[in-house]
Amino acid sequence: MLIIDSYAYTNKLSTTNPALKAGLVLMSLLFSIGLNNLYINILIIFFMVLLTTKVAAIPLKNYLKILSIPLGFLIISIITIVFSISSLDEFIFSFKVLNKYVGVNQASLNQGMSLFARSMAAVTSSFFLSLTTPLNQIIKLLKKIRLPNILIELIVLIYRFIFIFLEEAREIRMAQEMKFGYISRKNSYTSIALLIKALFLRVFLRYEDMIISLDCKLYDGEFKIGD
């Protein structure tokens, strides 16, 4: 089971009006991306983190763990923006590699800071929504704002099948682990390859069974959702 998903159903704001939460997040996304003001963005980050961890009561430790995934990508890209290479030493802080200087100057530092704050503001905002609002509520909301049916259908089906897929993968992995499939690096590689193969096959078998079940339930080409 996905930790994000289980929080979405168990946090203290899970029953709050989803339109309210989505509206708030939409506003903060607009502010952070539209205004691009460093201080406003930092404010948004604080606000969203507090809202998620204090008001919705998502444990801080797990919140940081979830946040660390996008944070990792973000930090790597910020580093590549902040550091630059030049033959002259024009940096605030630098070190010499061969006969070139690698360092940080004021402009790139400012740019990196503002980029970081902006992305974090956006990430914490969207995390607030995904951690506090069950997807089934979001789907109803999307329906209300008249998103094309085909997109909603996709979301509905993907959301259901992610869990079936994860469950199958977890079962195969567990069975492999019990048979020492991940005892060494070489073993792990073969096990992973087998796991992918088995998953692929199972997906096809399940697909066939589901077609039968769809036929019995009089499926006519569209996954309908109520209001």
Place this chain on the structure above:
Amino acid sequence: MLKVHSLDYSYQDGTLALKNINMDTSKGSIIGIIGANGSGKSTLFLNIMGILKPSRGYIEFKNEKLKYKKSSLINYRKEIGIVFQDPEKQIFYSNVEDDVAFSLRNLNYDEEEVKSRVDSALARVGSLDLKDKPVHFLSYGQKKRVAIAGALAMDSKILMLDEPTSGLDPQMTLEMKEIIKDLSKDRKILVSSHDMDFIYEICDYIYILKDGQILGEGDVTQVFKRGDLLDKALLSKPWLVKVHELLNIPLYKNEEEFRKEVSIEWKKGS
């Protein structure tokens, strides 16, 4: 209402999966189809649903031969529902309510009708409290109930249940018995299983299947006394039949009856 006439079914490679199957569902109200693993129970169900087309023989419904045109199949499947063994394979939505409503919405019922039918279907399997739960939070037994509710929503005259108790704990099995007994009040039920105690308690007419052929059929008490047939089909007698034969006591239909009578006998004896 539903009959199967000398039906053969062979796989694409030519192996015969079902051979000369004759069934008449008017012979009982809960009809059991018993057989060992791989005896053809599920294949038979798929043939009855019109998913697989028999290579010989035919299905008769309401005195008419089943046609395999899309429109006639749709009309047919409005009146006959099926619940497969694995609930994961027949639940498509992550929301219980939407899933139970699936076939109703496929037929474009209006929302009000959908809502009331979903509620009564869920109530029938005792799962009204699951209505707004996400499916991936449910236990196996709960998913099984939701799958049944999904078939019940159509309110079909015939309901087929493929291995309804497989994988269930004793308590859930007991509840499943009650659910099926309750459902049989207003529809015909076909149930396949290799849980002999379960079948003995709920069914009134039995077909024994072995290697794709019907080995024997008859009223439940008659069939379960035929030890030779059951052995041949790799099945066994229900425990109530066993104690009846071993201890020379009357044959009881369920555990409750047995307990009541036996305790009376016991008191008399001591």
